[in-house]
Every structure is written in structure tokens, then in C-alpha cells.
Amino acid sequence: MNFDLNEEQRMLKDAVDRLVADQYDFDSRTRYKAEADGWSRQLWAQYAELGLLGMPFSEEDGGFNGGAVETMIVMEAFGRGLLLEPYLATVVLGGGLLRLAGNAGQRAELIPRLISGDLLLALAHSEAQARYELADVLTSAGRDGDGWVLDGAKRFVLHGDCADKLLVSARISGGQYDEDGIALFIVDANTPGISRRGYLTQDGLRAADLTLSQVRVPADALLGEAGNALPLIAEVVDQALAALCAEAVGAMERTYELTVEYLKIRKQFGVTIGSFQAIQHRAVDMLVYLEQARSMAMYASMMTAESNPIERRKAISAARVQIGNSARFISQQAVQLHGGIGVTEECQAGHYMRRLSMLEFMFGDTDYHLAQLAHDGGLIAADV
Template structure:
């Protein structure tokens, strides 16, 4: 496999990193978080002008026809700068679901608007008690003539309150944990019967609890085939996990850089603490863990677009497992080497550690995905 970037990919990565270094500093990020808006409009429009918001959309719908490897490059750069913009929610999840499951009319109406930075989306799927089981959906969509009436409760909806439109999973048939019977619906966030409770997560991002009470939608709101959305949901989740693995690598790179800089300036007994051999060993361990995570993030990105479900899911779970383990090791060592300062909000390292912690939990932690890999291997051997 060729791991070298193309000239175009390298240029994109370099320009994005320069932009973030110049325009998205620690203070700017803090202001965005404090605003409670979940994004900065100027930054979002700049990303649109760079073509990043339509990177993986078809060229026929104003996109660039990219793939998960291109998303990896973007998310890794976002991780280095701890970007809090709703790229994962709107572009990777929302736009990805429309691209993969939407009708031509839906794609034409939504994808160009996302690409232009004018439309925001969120995927409302997780429910209380479901843990990481994708088929555990109790939200119901009951037929009512030519319409559907939706009732249910969604939790931890990434940037749900900032979205113009929600993609909602609901059960149209079957038991609460059946793969068959899941359907996706496009619902305006401001529709009658939709109640959104917005709050900040500990890493500065936004999430929401959303309740649907007798929300009525027409058949035109269906996204993809009725009753058969499970496979689409799985693939969208795998693409999101691959993107998160790449972001985690960027965060770990930033933690390594911040830790090295701190140990070179912090003095003890009259010398920089970077001179102490035991600290050098710890930083070497952090570097190795980051490089191991990078290799698995590349694996996840290379398989995330595959239609081979078993191979894709195993590769993504393998990556999420090792990236989660590496993130924990790098984050803890980075904070420890910063001493007591490492957990204060004034230090970049503290925010890096918070993001690494949440990335591990999103869409299944390391233990969950390790179990997934183990089950897949046992099934294969049987």
C-alpha cells in the first residue's frame, strides 16, 4: 500500500494547517466555546472556500469526489488545532448519509448547500440505554395515511441544537433491537413537536438531547429505503469512527509537541526537565504510541469506504481499539509530564487530554471495539 500523499493532498494539508495556525489559535478557540454557538461563522465560511465542506461529495453536487483518506487529512489537522466546528456532524455524518442514501432530489437540495457552508446537519440516532449498539432503537415512526408520526428520545446528538436539519433513525417495524425495521427521516430542527436541549461537553464541543412528540412528516422525508437503514447507519458510523481516529492522531501529535516544549522550558535543579532520562523515555513512549495510532488510522480510512461489511467493520474496530489505548497513554503521560499545571484550563495540554478522552468514548470505546474484534475472529474461526 502506498502511504505517500499526492501533491494535491499535501498542498491541501499544508494550506489547512497554515490557516488553522494563523486563524484558529487557543484564544480564538476559547472565544468560540464561550459563545455557546458551537462554531465561528468566519471560520466555517473559510473552510467552505477551501472546498473542505464538499470534499467527499460527488462532483455533480458541487463536491470534489474525495474519499475517507481525504477526510483523514482534514480531521488530523483539526485534531492538532482542537477545532470545535461541526465538521463531523454536518459533513461526515449528515452529508455522508445524504450522499449514500438520499434520492437525487435530496442530494441536489442538501449537498450543495452544505458545500457552500449554508446548511448544518446532525445525526440523531443514539438513545438512552442503547450504549454502543446501533440497532437498539425504540423511537417509533407510525404510519398515518401517507405520513409518519414520530415519537422518541435521542441522546448525545452531536451539534444537534446547531443543525438546521436532523437525520433521525426510527423504528417502522420490528423489535427494539432488530436490524430490520430501521428507517431514516429528514426532519427540520424547528419542526413542531421537536424539543432540543443543548449543552456543552467537557471538551468544548456541543451536543443535545432531542425529544420527538407526535412529529408528523410526509413520505418525502424518508432518507433511503423504508425498514432497511441498518446497513447505511453502520457505514456512516464506520466513516465517523475513521474520521475520529484521524482526529485523535492529530491531538496526540499536538500533545507530544506541547509536552516537549514544556519540558524544554520548565527547569528543576537549574536544568530543563527534558534533560532527565526518565522523562525522555516517557516522551519516546508517547511518540511510539502516536505512530502506532497513525498506522491504524490509515487502515481505518483505507477500509471505511468499502462495501465489504465484515472487512470494514473489523478494520475500523481494530483501529478504534488501538487508537483509544494510545490516546489514553499519550494523554495521561502528557498531563503527568506537565505536572500540576497539566490539568488547568490555562494549559493547552488539559484541553488536548479532554478531547482524547471523549474521542475514545464516541461510537464505542476501546473495550467495546476490542470485544467486536474478538467476536469477529471467533466467528471466522468457527
């Protein structure tokens, strides 16, 4: 695999890095979090102007034909700045499902609005009983003439409190754990029967719990083939996991930089603590864990294009295990090396630790992916 960026990708990286450095210092992030949506609509418009919202879409749909590497570049920069905007929810998850499953009419109606920044999407799939199992769906959808009626509840819908449209998964046949029988619906967030309870997550982002009671949607709300949505959801979740790996690398990189900067100015016994060899060793260990995570994030991004779902899942799970371990080590070392100030609101290290902790639990924690990887036979087949 070639991990070198081409000229266009380097230009993208420079542009996004510059945007984050100029617009997302720690004080600015605090102001954005205090806005009505919990993030900046003005910056969202800038993302649209820069083409970031249209990055993964085809030129036929008005996009820029970007792929997983471009998404990796954007998400790594966003991780450095701890960005609050709903890029993952709208572009990676919602936009990913539109790309894979949307018919010509749905794409023509929704994707240009998404690219321009006028449409926010949210994937409503997770349920309270499901934990990390994508096939565990109790929300139901039944026929109502030419349309459908949805009933059920969804939990931890990323940016579900501000989304204009919800991509709701529901079971139209089969039992609770059956992989077949799941459908996806594009539902206007203001449809009668939908109740949304928004809340702030531990890392400063927004999410919502949804209740659907006799929610009626027309026939053209169906996204993709009825009853065969799970493979599409699994593919988009793998793409989202690769994006989260890249975001974690960006967050870990900035955490490491902040820690090294602090070691150079904090004095004890009349000298900077960074002059102590034991402290230097711990900083080096942080760098080693960071570079291991970076390599696996690149690997995960490249493997999102793998057509074999098992091989793709193995690569993504392996990356998640390494990045979960790296994130925990780096964030814990950062807080400890900062001392008591590391867990205060005024110290950035604690905020990065919160985000890295939340990233580990999205779509499966480290233990879950380690078990999944073992179930699939490991990343490298054992010699027999």
C-alpha cells in the first residue's frame, strides 16, 4: 500500500490544517459550544465553501470524488481541533448511506443541499438493548397503504437534536437478531410522532434519544432495498470507524504536543520536569504509541475500499484495537504528566482525554473489536 499523499491531498491537508489552526483555538471552541446548536453554523458554511461537505460524493452528484484518504485527512485535522460540528453524522454516516443506497431522485434532492450546508443528516440506528450489535433492531416498520408506519426508540443519535432528516433503521420482518429484514427510511425530523431529547455528551458534542410513535412516511422514504439494509449500514459504519481512527490520531497528536510543551515550562526543584530522564522516557513512549496508531489509521482508511466485508471488518477491528490502546495510554500519560491541573476545565489535556474516551466506545469498544477480530481469525492467518 502507498501511504504517500498526492499533490491534491497535500493541498487539502494544508487547507484544513490552516482552517483548524486559525478558527479552532481552545477559547473559540468554548464559544462555539455555547451557541444554540452546540457548534458553529458559520464555520459549517465555511466547510461548505471549502468543499469539505462535498468531498466524498461523485461529480455526478455535485461532489469532488474524494475517497477514504481525503476523509482521513479531514478527520485527523478535526481531531486536532476537537471540532464540534456534525461532519461525521451528516457527511460520513448520513451521506455515506445516500451514496450507497440512494436512488437517482433521492440523491438529486438531498446531496446538493447537504453539500451546500443547508441539510443536516443523522443516522438513527442504535437502540438501548443492542449495545454494539448492528443486527439487533426492535424498531418496527409496517405497511400503511403505499407508505410505512414506524414505531420504536433510538438511542445516542449523533447530532440527532439538530438534524433536518433522520435515516431510521427499522425491522420489517424477522426476529430481533436476524440480519435480514431491516430497512432504512429517510424521515423528516419534524414528522408527527417523533420525539427528540437532545443532550450534551461527555466530550462536548451533541446527541439525542428518539421516540417514534406511529410515524407515517411515504413510500419514497425507503432508502435502498426493503429488508436488505444491514450490509449497507455495516459498510458505512466501517467507513465511520476508519474516520474515527483518523480523528483519534489527530487528537492524540495534539495531546502529545501539549504535554511536551508543558514538560518544557513546568519547573520542579528549580528545573523543568522535562529535563528528568524518567519523564523523557514517558514522552517517548507516548510518541511510539502515537506512530503505531497513525499507521493503523492509514491502513484502516485504505481498507474501507475492500469489497470483501470480512476482510474489511478484520482490518477495521485491528485498527480500532491498536488505536484504542494508544488513545488510552497517551491520554492517561498526558493527564498524569500535567498533574492535578490535567483534569480541570482550563487544561486542554483533559478535554482531549474525554474525546478520546468517547471515541473508543463509538461503534464498539476495544474489547469488542478484539473479540470480533479473534472470531474472524485474526488479521494475519496463523500457520498450521
